[in-house]
Amino acid sequence: MSAGTLYDKVWTLHQVAELPGGSTQLFIGLHLIHEVTSPQAFAGLRDLGLSVRHPERTVATVDHIVPTTSQARPFADPLAEEMLVTLERNCAEYGITLHGLGSGRQGIVHVIAPELGLTQPGMTVACGDSHTSTHGAFGAIAFGIGTSQVRDVLASQTLSMGKLKVRRIWVDGALQPGVYAKDLVLHIIRSLGVKGGVGYAYEFAGPAIEALSMEERMTLCNMAIEGGARCGYVNPDAITFAYLKGRPFAPSGEAWDRAVAWWSSLASGPDAVFDDTVRFDAASIAPTITWGITPGQGIGVDETVPTLEQTEPDERPLAEEAYRYMDLQPGSPIAGTPVDVCFIGSCTNGRLSDLQAAAAVAKGRHVAPGIKAFVVPGSEQVAAAAEAEGLDKLFTTAGFEWREPGCSMCLAMNPDRLEGRQISASSSNRNFKGRQGSASGRTLLMSPAMVAAAAINGKVSDVRELLASSAPL
Amino acid sequence: MTAPTASFPVGPIVSVCGTTVVVRGDDIDTDRIIPARFLKCVTFEALGPAAFADDRAELAGDPAGPHPFDRPEHQGASILLVNRNFGCGSSREHAPQALMRWGIRAVVGESFAEIFYGNCLALGIPCFTASHDLMLAIQEAAAAHPSAVFSLDVAAASLEGSGCRWQLELAPGPRQTLASGQWDATGQLLANGTALEATAVRLPYLSGFPG
C-alpha cells in the first residue's frame, strides 16, 4: 500500500468521513463544470430540493458544443443553443462564475482552469469529464466524475470515493528532437495497455518528466485516463511555481511564499512507498501514432502495423476488429498512410506550445492538395497569444484554417466532424470508432507537429525529417 | 407502453431477475454505448433507444444478424453480459443512463472502467465481475437460452439460470450499500456538514494560505 506519496498526503488532507460500504467522503477543492454533463445534475439538485453548498468552488465554461467557425448567438444548432442557455441560467441562479464566449477566458475546461491559475498543487479537482486528469500536472489529485457525482459535488462539495493504488512511472533520459509529451504518453499507454492503470493513480517522475514544461505535463496527465488511470500527476516543482506566478487566481503577495512552501511539502518524499514502479527510457521513444481503435494500439512512425503473430493472444480479437475498421494491412508501414483531414487542437494539444510546435513544421510550407487542415486554439487566451505571435497568419498562409476556441473535432458535438470513411491525423486523445462524428470515420492520434507534417505531405510522415529542413520560426 | 421511470432502481437492491443480453468484445467504450451526438440534450429521458446506436446501425444489414440490442428475443432483457474493460473512455453518465433506460438493471463482465462502474453504482445498477473463462461460460449459457430468466443475488454475488449457478465477484462496499439501499450517496454526503467544514478549515488554499 502506498504511503508518503503526494497522492496519499492530498487524500488524507481532504478526507471528511468514512462512509457505509467503506468508501471515503472526500472534499473537492475545485469543481469545474461545462454544458454537457451539468444540466441533468442541476435538474437532480432541484428534484431533491437542494442548493449549491459552495458556489464559489465551482467554475463553469462552455466548450464541447461551441461552433468554431462563428460563435455568434444564437447558435445555428438549436440544441447547442439550448445547452448553453441552460448552463447560463443555472450559473446565474446558483451564483456560479461562468467564463463564457467572448469573456477573454472561455475555452476548453482543461485549458482554462490552469491558465487562470484556478488549478493549484494540493487541490482535489473534479469535473464531469474524464480528461480532468489533466490538472494532475500541477500536483493536484484530479479526476473525472459522472453526472450524479456532479450533483453530489454541487450539493455537498464532497464525493464518495475509493482510494486508488499509486504506480510510479519513472522516465529516465530525455526526449529526442521531434518527440513530444504526446509521443511519451502514447508510448506509455502502448506499453502498459488501456486498462493497465485501472485502480491506479499514476505518478509521473524521473529526469525526463522534470524536464517537461507545464504544458507538456498537462498533455501527459491528460491521457493518463486513456491508460485506464483515473488520475495522473507530477510532483510540483520550480517549473510549476513559475507557471502559476501572476495568474489571475493564483495566490499573490505574502500568501505566494507561504503557498510555495506548502506546495513544496506535498511532493512525494524520498521515503515514499509506491504500490509499484515502471521504468521507461525517454531517449528510445520515436514519434508515436495510433493505427487502431484504442489509444493503446500505437506504434513508432518508423514501425509497421503489428501482425496477429506480433500481438498478445488476448489482444487479437481487438486487433482484427481494428484491421477491418481502419482498413490498414497488418505488416505494412504506417508512414505513407494517406490522410483526408488534419486536426490540431483539443485539451490534449490545444495550448500555445502545441501550436508553436505545429507552426515550426508548417512555416514556409503548404498543406498538400485535397487535404482539409485546421487549427483550433484551446482557449480565447491561447488564441490571443498565438495571434500576437502571428501564428494565425503563418497557419493560414500555409493553407490551414484558423478557428475559434472549443473542443471541435475531438468529439462529435459541434459542426466539426469527419464524413463517411475519412481518415484524420488528429492531435486529440481518442481514436474510438465513431469518435470524430462519422460512424465509420477513422482517427490516427499523434502529436501536433506530426499532424502538421501529415498535412504538408498529405500522408503520415516522420516529423523529424521535416524538422531537419525547416526554416527557423 | 409508458416510460418505465417508476421501475428505475430505488431502495435496497437485493436481487435482479430477468432475461439476458450478451454484448461481446473487450474495451467497449462509452462513445460506442452512446455516441456523442446523443449527448446534445439537457435531460437523460430520450437516451434509451439510442444505446449502441452506431454499432446497431453497422450490424443492421449484417449477414451474421443484427446487434443483440435489436434481436427480438432480447427485448425486455435486464441483465447485460459483457467482457473486459467495459465502459472505458468518456465519463459520460449518459452511457449507463442509456443502458438503464433501455432496460438494463445489472451488468456482469470480466472488468469495468472505473468511472463507468461508479456511474452505474450511483444509479443502483450493480456491476459484477467474473474471470475470463467463467464469463465465456455464462455468455454461452445465456446465448443458448435467450428466453430463460436469470437471477442475480447481490448479497451472495451469484448468478443462476438455465440450470446453472455461477459465483461472481462484487466488492463488499457496493454489496453492502446496494443491499441496504445506501447506494445513493447524496443523503450521506449531506449528513456530515460539521466534518465537512472541519476539513475545509484545514485546507490552506481555502483560507488564503495563512502563515
Ligand code: SF4
Ligand atoms: S477537447 Fe475532447 S477530450 Fe478534451 S474536453 Fe473537449 S471533448 Fe473532451
